[in-house]
Amino acid sequence: MKEKNPWHTPVTIIITVIGVIAIVALVTVAVLQNMPLLQKYKYGIVLDAGSSHTSLYIYEWPAEKDNNTGRVEQKHSCTVDGPGISSYASAPPKAGESLRACMREAEEWVPKKRHHETPLYLGATAGMRLLDMENKVVSDKVFEAVKGALEKSPFSYQGARLLKGQEEGAFGWVTVNYLDDRLKQGLETTGALDLGGASTQISFVSDNYDGSESPSNSVTFRLYGNDYTLYTHSFLCYGKDQAQRIRLAEHTQSGPKIVADPCSHPGYSETKKYSVLYDSPCVSDRKPQGAPETFDHTGTGNFQECQEVVKKVFNFTKCKYSQCSFNGVFQPILQGPFGAFSAYYFVMDFLNLTDTSITLEDVKEKLKLYCATPWSQIVQQHPKTKPKYLAEYCFSGTYILTLLIDGYNFTSVSYSDIRFIKKIKGSDAGWTLGYMLNLTNMIPAEAPDTPPLPYAGYVSIVTIIAVLIFILFLVSVRPLWPHCSKQQQIV
Numbered sequence: 001m002k003e004k005n006p007w008h009t010p011v012t013i014i015i016t017v018i019g020v021i022a023i024v025a026l027v028t029v030a031v032l033q034n035m036p037l038l039q040k041y042k043y044g045i046v047l048d049a050g051s052s053h054t055s056l057y058i059y060e061w062p063a064e065k066d067n068n069t070g071r072v073e074q075k076h077s078c079t080v081d082g083p084g085i086s087s088y089a090s091a092p093p094k095a096g097e098s099l100r101a102c103m104r105e106a107e108e109w110v111p112k113k114r115h116h117e118t119p120l121y122l123g124a125t126a127g128m129r130l131l132d133m134e135n136k137v138v139s140d141k142v143f144e145a146v147k148g149a150l151e152k153s154p155f156s157y158q159g160a161r162l163l164k165g166q167e168e169g170a171f172g173w174v175t176v177n178y179l180d181d182r183l184k185q186g187l188e189t190t191g192a193l194d195l196g197g198a199s200t201q202i203s204f205v206s207d208n209y210d211g212s213e214s215p216s217n218s219v220t221f222r223l224y225g226n227d228y229t230l231y232t233h234s235f236l237c238y239g240k241d242q243a244q245r246i247r248l249a250e251h252t253q254s255g256p257k258i259v260a261d262p263c264s265h266p267g268y269s270e271t272k273k274y275s276v277l278y279d280s281p282c283v284s285d286r287k288p289q290g291a292p293e294t295f296d297h298t299g300t301g302n303f304q305e306c307q308e309v310v311k312k313v314f315n316f317t318k319c320k321y322s323q324c325s326f327n328g329v330f331q332p333i334l335q336g337p338f339g340a341f342s343a344y345y346f347v348m349d350f351l352n353l354t355d356t357s358i359t360l361e362d363v364k365e366k367l368k369l370y371c372a373t374p375w376s377q378i379v380q381q382h383p384k385t386k387p388k389y390l391a392e393y394c395f396s397g398t399y400i401l402t403l404l405i406d407g408y409n410f411t412s413v414s415y416s417d418i419r420f421i422k423k424i425k426g427s428d429a430g431w432t433l434g435y436m437l438n439l440t441n442m443i444p445a446e447a448p449d450t451p452p453l454p455y456a457g458y459v460s461i462v463t464i465i466a467v468l469i470f471i472l473f474l475v476s477v478r479p480l481w482p483h484c485s486k487q488q489q490i491v
């Protein structure tokens with residue numbers, strides 16, 4: 001007679017079915033209870049009102065991971081048409097109107113149901129700092145105009161304000177190190193070099209700097225359980241547009257009709273107004289008396305001579321500290337690596353010089369050839385580049401090298417510690433992300449408690465334990481199985 005399979009008895013089948021249902025229920029409850037709500041995102045918007053232009057950045061992060069590093073990402077950016085808000089001094093309402101198109105774009109990029117809870121910030125930098133120095137009443141009017149425009153948006157408007165140079169430098173450093181995941185892991189940090197149109201910032205941590213010498217240059221942070229003493233300085237008027245003005249002011253002290261400029265290409269010639277050149281607090285006190293209305297700005301394209309005139313923009317004579325960069329400003333010993341962004345990147349990228357493994361000698365040689373190239377050839381080779389930018393890359397490249405080497409004391413060796421960067425993991429390098437992380441308290445002072453197990457490990461362990469419990473249960477009820485009781489009867 002065929003022996004009946006002991007597993008096919010009603011009792012074992014019922015026990016097995018209940019056991020399997022119990023395991024599935026247990027694992028499902030455990031998984032669902034702990035599953036991250038992956039689909040939900042939060043958003044934040046920051047407007048960078050720079051001296052030359054305004055950009056809007058939209059950031060996105062998973063809703064339940066506010067405190068985790070490396071999770072906030074740039075979702076979209078929008079460049080505002082027209083100049084920076086400080087250029088609307090004569091018509092402040094237009095500064096507000098200029099933001100409208102990018103604000104509309106933001107409304108489309110951020111899901112509608114998140115609009116009201118999305119914080120919106122505007123930070124203005126050196127252009128507004130200069131306007132504020134020049135005419136506080138007008139700069140207040142420009143701020144009122146942009147505030148009016150932002151308050152009308154559906155987002156949660158959190159204010160429009162002038163950033164201090166220190167904040168601009170420090171938040172740029174936070175951005176770079178957050179995106180590189182260096183803060184949470186407590187790794188050696190990267191210094192930040194930011195070159196704008198009206199100011200330039202240098203920020204880095206140096207083992208030799210404890211903040212006691214020149215305290216106004218130090219910013220302290222406690223991030224993810226690590227203490228940082230950051231050195232930072234912002235040089236107002238040393239952004240590349242204002243530095244260009246200072247340099248041309250040197251050339252035009254006698255009020256000449258023709259300026260032969262070694263930093264412009266041979267064959268370049270443009271008529272410029274004295275009143276426009278001197279319309280900035282960086283140079284206004286030097287305006288030559290009795291100068292004609294205009295001058296002809298012509299080029300000679302001589303890199304060595306350009307270097308000499310650019311050097312005159314910096315003052316290296318006085319230093320009351322143990323060491324200085326320039327203009328009597330304290331700077332500790334450089335400690336790399338460094339990320340150089342904004343105009344550092346635009347210019348070096350245009351000149352094909354972002355590779356810092358090229359020796360400084362070769363960089364200078366390439367720049368020498370570039371500056372000597374006739375203007376007509378430059379225009380022909382770059383039909384799509386704005387002539388205003390194009391006319392200045394010889395000066396800008398020379399200025400960048402002089403600022404780094406003579407200004408900040410980079411050497412032919414430490415030059416290779418610099419990386420010219422635009423984006424890190426898809427997010428633009430700049431102060432805006434660090435500013436938002438700070439204002440939304442997204443970087444905790446102490447390291448967040450991390451679960452002892454990764455999520456996949458947790459699920460596996462719950463499943464294995466549930467299966468083991470079930471097997472133990474089956475073994476413990478074995479005497480009740482029909483074939484077992486039969487065997488006992490036979491014996």
Ligand SMILES: Nc1ccn([C@@H]2O[C@H](COP(=O)(O)OP(=O)(O)OP(=O)(O)O)[C@@H](O)[C@H]2O)c(=O)n1
Pocket residue numbers: 049050051052053084125126127195196197198199200239240241342343346347389396
């Ligand atoms: N493709 C580009 C884009 C910009 N620029 C130059 O880069 C500078 C602007 O740099 P940016 O970092 O955008 O300056 P802002 O933020 O506007 O100025 P600041 O930070 O000083 O307020 C300007 O001189 C502009 O002419 C350039 O040479 N090439």
Ligand SMILES: [Ca+2]
Pocket residue numbers: 050051125195196197342
């Ligand atoms: Ca800037």
